[in-house]
Amino acid sequence: MHLSPPIRDEYEIALTPLDDVPLERTLSLPQRIWQQSWVRKTVILLVLALIWEIVARVQDNDLLLPGFVQTAHAFVDGVATGELIGKVWISLKVLVKGYLIGIALAFGLTTLAVSTQLGRDLLSTLTSMFNPLPAIAMLPLALLWFGLGENSLIFVLVHSVLWALALNTYAGFLGVSDTLRMAGRNYGLRGLRFVLFMLVPAALPSILAGLRIGWAFAWRTLIAAELVFGASSGKGGLGWYIFQNRNELYTDKVFAGLAMVILIGLVVENFGFNTIERLTVKRWGMQR
16 A cells, blocks of 8 residues: 655745844944055054154154154155165165065976975985074175175075075975865876965965065064164165164164054055955965
Protein backbone atom coordinates (compact mmCIF):
# COMPACT_ATOMS: atom_id res chain seq x y z
CA MET A 1 0.00 0.00 0.00
CA HIS A 2 1.39 3.38 -1.05
CA LEU A 3 1.51 5.92 1.77
CA SER A 4 1.59 9.65 1.01
CA PRO A 5 2.71 12.26 3.51
CA PRO A 6 0.01 14.37 5.09
CA ILE A 7 -0.60 17.71 3.48
CA ARG A 8 -0.30 20.59 5.91
CA ASP A 9 -2.63 23.49 5.49
CA GLU A 10 -1.00 26.71 4.42
CA TYR A 11 -1.04 29.50 6.95
CA GLU A 12 0.26 33.01 7.23
CA ILE A 13 1.62 34.81 10.27
CA ALA A 14 0.90 38.48 10.43
CA LEU A 15 3.85 40.48 11.74
CA THR A 16 3.18 43.49 13.86
CA PRO A 17 4.94 46.70 12.80
CA LEU A 18 7.90 47.76 14.93
CA ASP A 19 6.66 51.24 15.57
CA ASP A 20 7.87 51.28 19.15
CA VAL A 21 11.49 50.42 18.25
CA PRO A 22 13.60 53.59 18.11
CA LEU A 23 15.45 54.19 14.89
CA GLU A 24 19.20 54.65 14.80
CA ARG A 25 20.14 58.06 16.10
CA THR A 26 21.34 60.44 13.41
CA LEU A 27 24.72 61.95 14.09
CA SER A 28 24.97 65.70 14.36
CA LEU A 29 27.27 67.72 12.10
CA PRO A 30 30.10 68.00 14.69
CA GLN A 31 29.91 64.26 15.31
CA ARG A 32 30.08 63.50 11.58
CA ILE A 33 33.11 65.78 11.25
CA TRP A 34 34.79 64.07 14.22
CA GLN A 35 34.31 60.71 12.49
CA GLN A 36 36.86 61.77 9.86
CA SER A 37 40.30 60.40 10.75
CA TRP A 38 42.15 63.38 9.24
CA VAL A 39 40.24 65.71 11.58
CA ARG A 40 41.26 63.72 14.66
CA LYS A 41 44.88 63.56 13.49
CA THR A 42 44.90 67.31 12.85
CA VAL A 43 43.60 67.96 16.36
CA ILE A 44 46.37 65.76 17.80
CA LEU A 45 49.02 67.71 15.84
CA LEU A 46 47.57 71.06 16.98
CA VAL A 47 47.61 69.94 20.62
CA LEU A 48 51.24 68.82 20.30
CA ALA A 49 52.15 72.17 18.70
CA LEU A 50 50.43 74.03 21.53
CA ILE A 51 52.31 72.00 24.17
CA TRP A 52 55.55 72.66 22.29
CA GLU A 53 54.95 76.42 22.24
CA ILE A 54 54.05 76.53 25.93
CA VAL A 55 57.14 74.54 26.95
CA ALA A 56 59.37 76.77 24.79
CA ARG A 57 57.95 79.96 26.31
CA VAL A 58 58.37 78.60 29.84
CA GLN A 59 61.91 77.49 29.08
CA ASP A 60 62.66 80.87 27.41
CA ASN A 61 65.87 79.92 25.62
CA ASP A 62 65.70 80.00 21.81
CA LEU A 63 69.13 78.44 21.50
CA LEU A 64 68.00 75.26 23.24
CA LEU A 65 64.33 75.08 22.26
CA PRO A 66 62.75 77.52 19.80
CA GLY A 67 58.99 77.76 19.93
CA PHE A 68 56.59 76.37 17.38
CA VAL A 69 55.87 79.83 15.93
CA GLN A 70 59.57 80.62 15.55
CA THR A 71 60.20 77.23 13.92
CA ALA A 72 57.24 77.79 11.60
CA HIS A 73 58.76 81.11 10.49
CA ALA A 74 62.10 79.40 9.80
CA PHE A 75 60.28 76.64 7.90
CA VAL A 76 58.33 79.09 5.74
CA ASP A 77 61.47 81.14 5.05
CA GLY A 78 63.38 78.01 4.05
CA VAL A 79 60.62 76.98 1.67
CA ALA A 80 60.18 80.51 0.26
CA THR A 81 63.89 80.94 -0.47
CA GLY A 82 64.06 77.46 -2.00
CA GLU A 83 66.91 76.36 0.25
CA LEU A 84 64.90 73.78 2.16
CA ILE A 85 63.16 72.47 -0.95
CA GLY A 86 66.51 72.08 -2.70
CA LYS A 87 67.89 70.02 0.18
CA VAL A 88 64.78 67.84 0.20
CA TRP A 89 65.08 67.24 -3.54
CA ILE A 90 68.71 66.12 -3.20
CA SER A 91 67.80 63.68 -0.41
CA LEU A 92 64.73 62.27 -2.16
CA LYS A 93 66.62 61.57 -5.38
CA VAL A 94 69.14 59.46 -3.49
CA LEU A 95 66.42 57.83 -1.41
CA VAL A 96 64.36 56.75 -4.41
CA LYS A 97 67.41 55.18 -6.11
CA GLY A 98 68.39 53.18 -3.03
CA TYR A 99 64.78 52.22 -2.26
CA LEU A 100 64.08 50.91 -5.77
CA ILE A 101 67.34 48.94 -5.90
CA GLY A 102 66.52 47.42 -2.51
CA ILE A 103 63.03 46.43 -3.69
CA ALA A 104 64.43 44.79 -6.84
CA LEU A 105 67.02 42.80 -4.89
CA ALA A 106 64.48 41.75 -2.23
CA PHE A 107 62.05 40.56 -4.90
CA GLY A 108 64.81 38.58 -6.62
CA LEU A 109 65.89 36.92 -3.37
CA THR A 110 62.36 35.97 -2.33
CA THR A 111 61.51 34.68 -5.80
CA LEU A 112 64.58 32.45 -5.65
CA ALA A 113 63.65 31.39 -2.10
CA VAL A 114 60.15 30.19 -3.04
CA SER A 115 61.48 28.42 -6.13
CA THR A 116 64.45 26.39 -4.86
CA GLN A 117 65.79 24.91 -1.64
CA LEU A 118 69.14 26.61 -2.26
CA GLY A 119 67.33 29.95 -2.50
CA ARG A 120 65.60 29.35 0.84
CA ASP A 121 68.91 28.51 2.49
CA LEU A 122 70.55 31.56 0.90
CA LEU A 123 67.82 33.94 2.08
CA SER A 124 67.77 32.47 5.58
CA THR A 125 71.56 32.70 5.92
CA LEU A 126 71.88 36.23 4.54
CA THR A 127 69.03 37.66 6.62
CA SER A 128 70.41 36.04 9.76
CA MET A 129 73.78 37.64 9.07
CA PHE A 130 72.87 41.12 7.85
CA ASN A 131 69.40 41.96 9.16
CA PRO A 132 70.61 42.58 12.76
CA LEU A 133 73.44 44.78 11.42
CA PRO A 134 72.46 48.49 11.54
CA ALA A 135 72.72 50.16 8.14
CA ILE A 136 74.64 53.10 9.57
CA ALA A 137 77.30 50.64 10.78
CA MET A 138 78.02 49.91 7.10
CA LEU A 139 78.95 53.54 6.56
CA PRO A 140 82.74 53.14 7.09
CA LEU A 141 82.83 50.32 4.54
CA ALA A 142 80.71 52.35 2.13
CA LEU A 143 83.15 55.25 2.40
CA LEU A 144 86.07 52.90 1.84
CA TRP A 145 84.55 51.16 -1.18
CA PHE A 146 82.62 53.97 -2.90
CA GLY A 147 84.18 57.16 -1.56
CA LEU A 148 82.48 60.30 -0.33
CA GLY A 149 79.33 60.78 -2.38
CA GLU A 150 76.01 59.45 -3.57
CA ASN A 151 77.09 55.84 -4.14
CA SER A 152 77.95 55.40 -0.47
CA LEU A 153 74.52 56.68 0.53
CA ILE A 154 72.81 54.34 -1.93
CA PHE A 155 74.79 51.39 -0.53
CA VAL A 156 73.60 51.94 3.04
CA LEU A 157 70.05 52.60 1.82
CA VAL A 158 69.93 49.29 -0.05
CA HIS A 159 71.14 47.52 3.08
CA SER A 160 68.42 49.16 5.19
CA VAL A 161 65.62 48.25 2.76
CA LEU A 162 66.64 44.83 1.49
CA TRP A 163 66.44 42.55 4.52
CA ALA A 164 63.26 43.87 6.13
CA LEU A 165 61.39 43.74 2.82
CA ALA A 166 62.75 40.30 1.93
CA LEU A 167 61.70 38.82 5.29
CA ASN A 168 58.18 40.26 5.13
CA THR A 169 57.70 39.23 1.51
CA TYR A 170 58.92 35.69 2.13
CA ALA A 171 56.70 35.37 5.20
CA GLY A 172 53.75 36.52 3.08
CA PHE A 173 54.58 33.98 0.38
CA LEU A 174 54.71 31.19 2.96
CA GLY A 175 51.29 32.25 4.24
CA VAL A 176 49.58 31.73 0.88
CA SER A 177 47.19 28.80 1.20
CA ASP A 178 47.71 25.52 -0.64
CA THR A 179 44.32 25.99 -2.32
CA LEU A 180 45.49 29.18 -4.04
CA ARG A 181 48.78 27.55 -4.98
CA MET A 182 47.00 24.58 -6.58
CA ALA A 183 44.61 26.94 -8.37
CA GLY A 184 47.54 28.83 -9.83
CA ARG A 185 49.23 25.65 -11.02
CA ASN A 186 45.95 24.43 -12.53
CA TYR A 187 45.91 27.63 -14.59
CA GLY A 188 49.38 26.76 -15.85
CA LEU A 189 51.29 29.35 -13.82
CA ARG A 190 54.91 28.42 -13.31
CA GLY A 191 58.10 30.17 -12.23
CA LEU A 192 58.05 33.96 -12.34
CA ARG A 193 54.45 34.10 -13.63
CA PHE A 194 53.33 32.06 -10.62
CA VAL A 195 55.06 34.51 -8.28
CA LEU A 196 53.71 37.64 -10.03
CA PHE A 197 50.13 36.58 -10.63
CA MET A 198 49.47 34.32 -7.65
CA LEU A 199 51.86 34.81 -4.74
CA VAL A 200 52.28 38.60 -4.92
CA PRO A 201 48.53 39.45 -4.87
CA ALA A 202 47.87 36.89 -2.13
CA ALA A 203 50.78 38.11 0.01
CA LEU A 204 50.22 41.82 -0.67
CA PRO A 205 49.43 42.76 2.98
CA SER A 206 52.80 41.40 4.10
CA ILE A 207 54.57 43.00 1.15
CA LEU A 208 53.04 46.40 1.96
CA ALA A 209 54.12 46.01 5.58
CA GLY A 210 57.66 45.27 4.38
CA LEU A 211 57.60 48.29 2.06
CA ARG A 212 56.50 50.49 4.97
CA ILE A 213 59.26 49.20 7.23
CA GLY A 214 61.84 49.49 4.46
CA TRP A 215 60.80 53.07 3.73
CA ALA A 216 61.07 54.06 7.40
CA PHE A 217 64.49 52.40 7.74
CA ALA A 218 65.73 54.02 4.52
CA TRP A 219 64.49 57.52 5.39
CA ARG A 220 66.05 57.63 8.83
CA THR A 221 69.26 55.95 7.59
CA LEU A 222 69.61 58.57 4.87
CA ILE A 223 69.19 61.47 7.31
CA ALA A 224 71.68 59.88 9.73
CA ALA A 225 74.22 59.26 6.97
CA GLU A 226 73.88 62.83 5.67
CA LEU A 227 74.45 64.13 9.15
CA VAL A 228 77.84 62.41 9.01
CA PHE A 229 79.07 63.06 5.48
CA GLY A 230 76.08 64.12 3.38
CA ALA A 231 77.81 66.81 1.31
CA SER A 232 78.72 65.57 -2.16
CA SER A 233 80.35 67.88 -4.71
CA GLY A 234 79.42 70.87 -2.61
CA LYS A 235 75.79 69.74 -2.35
CA GLY A 236 74.19 68.27 0.73
CA GLY A 237 70.75 66.89 1.47
CA LEU A 238 68.31 67.49 4.29
CA GLY A 239 70.50 65.83 6.91
CA TRP A 240 73.41 68.04 5.91
CA TYR A 241 71.12 71.09 6.18
CA ILE A 242 70.33 70.12 9.78
CA PHE A 243 74.01 69.50 10.56
CA GLN A 244 75.18 72.82 9.10
CA ASN A 245 72.61 74.86 10.98
CA ARG A 246 73.44 73.05 14.20
CA ASN A 247 77.07 74.09 13.78
CA GLU A 248 76.02 77.69 13.14
CA LEU A 249 73.62 77.61 16.15
CA TYR A 250 70.52 78.31 14.04
CA THR A 251 68.39 76.07 16.23
CA ASP A 252 65.13 77.22 14.64
CA LYS A 253 66.40 76.04 11.24
CA VAL A 254 67.46 72.75 12.80
CA PHE A 255 63.91 72.25 14.03
CA ALA A 256 62.59 73.35 10.62
CA GLY A 257 64.69 70.63 9.00
CA LEU A 258 63.42 68.06 11.49
CA ALA A 259 59.86 69.23 10.82
CA MET A 260 60.40 68.65 7.11
CA VAL A 261 61.62 65.11 7.84
CA ILE A 262 58.43 64.45 9.82
CA LEU A 263 56.22 66.11 7.20
CA ILE A 264 57.61 63.99 4.38
CA GLY A 265 57.08 60.88 6.51
CA LEU A 266 53.44 61.84 7.13
CA VAL A 267 52.80 62.58 3.45
CA VAL A 268 54.32 59.29 2.26
CA GLU A 269 52.41 57.30 4.89
CA ASN A 270 48.99 58.93 4.49
CA PHE A 271 48.95 59.71 0.76
CA GLY A 272 51.21 56.91 -0.40
CA PHE A 273 50.97 53.66 1.49
CA ASN A 274 47.47 54.25 2.90
CA THR A 275 46.14 55.00 -0.59
CA ILE A 276 47.72 51.86 -2.04
CA GLU A 277 46.34 49.83 0.87
CA ARG A 278 42.85 51.26 0.43
CA LEU A 279 42.80 50.58 -3.31
CA THR A 280 44.11 47.03 -3.00
CA VAL A 281 43.98 44.90 0.13
CA LYS A 282 41.07 46.72 1.79
CA ARG A 283 39.01 46.80 -1.39
CA TRP A 284 39.73 43.10 -1.95
CA GLY A 285 38.59 42.27 1.60
CA MET A 286 42.03 41.07 2.72
CA GLN A 287 42.22 43.59 5.56
CA ARG A 288 39.73 45.35 7.79
